[in-house]
Amino acid sequence: MEATQLQAQQAIEMATNKARAIGVNANITILDKAGYLKAFQRMDDAFLGSIDVAMGKAKTAMLFRMNSEAVGEFLDPANKAYGLQNTSGGLVAFKGGMPVTSNNEIIAYIGVSGGSPDQDFEIAAAGSKL
Numbered sequence: 001m002e003a004t005q006l007q008a009q010q011a012i013e014m015a016t017n018k019a020r021a022i023g024v025n026a027n028i029t030i031l032d033k034a035g036y037l038k039a040f041q042r043m044d045d046a047f048l049g050s051i052d053v054a055m056g057k058a059k060t061a062m063l064f065r066m067n068s069e070a071v072g073e074f075l076d077p078a079n080k081a082y083g084l085q086n087t088s089g090g091l092v093a094f095k096g097g098m099p100v101t102s103n104n105e106i107i108a109y110i111g112v113s114g115g116s117p118d119q120d121f122e123i124a125a126a127g128s129k130l
Helices: 005-022 050-064 068-074 117-126
Strands: 027-031 037-042 097-102 105-113
Touching (some): 005 105, 005 117, 050 105, 068 097, 097 117
Antiparallel strands (some): 027 037
């Protein structure tokens, strides 16, 4: 099942509400299961440079169907996947990208950038469960 436009907007709204609550101006991306843009929110005063980062986090989560920071664990040179971050047009493998689920099924992917990695994770998590 794919996220509907309404579900994508709900995810954006829940993430935006969390961002406001913790005082972060964020860029929030929702990609469909194929990696195409479904919804996007650039909050007032969010960093322009964070747009691509939010998109990259969502794309990374989509390509591997896991949180972006979990992909980052594979990139440790000790895990012999060093250089993986340069594949697929570039990966963003730190906190803030994850699957969006409904009834325990992945329906989309969210990527958030604008705060610290922990804040981005918190904002993404708020929009990840429908």
